[in-house]
Amino acid sequence: MSAANVLLKPEECGMLLVDFQAGLGFGVESIPRQLVVNNAVGLARTAVAFKVPVIASTSASRVYSGPLLPALQEALPAVKPIERRSMNVWEDDTARNAVGATNRRRLIIAGFFTEASVSFPALSALKDGFEVFVVGDACGGLTPQSHELALRRLEQEAFA
Numbered sequence: 648m649s650a651a652n653v654l655l656k657p658e659e660c661g662m663l664l665v666d667f668q669a670g671l672g673f674g675v676e677s678i679p680r681q682l683v684v685n686n687a688v689g690l691a692r693t694a695v696a697f698k699v700p701v702i703a704s705t706s707a708s709r710v711y712s713g714p715l716l717p718a719l720q721e722a723l724p725a726v727k728p729i730e731r732r733s734m735n736v737w738e739d740d741t742a743r744n745a746v747g748a749t750n751r752r753r754l755i756i757a758g759f760f761t762e763a764s765v766s767f768p769a770l771s772a773l774k775d776g777f778e779v780f781v782v783g784d785a786c787g788g789l790t791p792q793s794h795e796l797a798l799r800r801l802e803q804e805a806f807a
Contacts, residue, residue, distance in 0.1 A: 655780065669716060760789065
């Protein structure tokens with residue numbers, strides 16, 4: 648594979664940000680929570696600067712989790728988060744269709760709970776033929792070990 652095919656080009660990528668919500672952030676223990684948020688905000692700002700379409704999804708925002716984190720909403724003023732009911736973003740027609748509507752087959756994913764909220768849609772998108780790139784330092788897991796194991800599983804599936 649040539650370097651031209653390996654490097655990410657903004658015009659080929661879409662971005663999916665999953666469950667960056669305060670209520671869920673309290674469970675992040677894999678790395679300092681604020682570091683994950685800072686990295687996610689940097690990622691979001693980079694997407695805006697390079698005109699990469701961003702889809703953000705939230706869950707249980709009115710019940711427990713709260714809205715999209717203010718720092719991310721500020722970085723993405725044009726993005727309205729898609730509220731979903733399922734654990735896997737990919738099982739939500741509105742969110743999955745929003746990703747598909749970008750017409751981009753390379754998907755960058757980050758979010759809280761690497762073990763579920765990030766892994767489940769990443770695995771589903773891989774199955775549906777997308778190239779998936781999980782930004783590990785813009786993801787937070789319940790423990791350092793579970794975060795690392797989730798990333799290793801995704802790596803294994805991506806190269807299967």
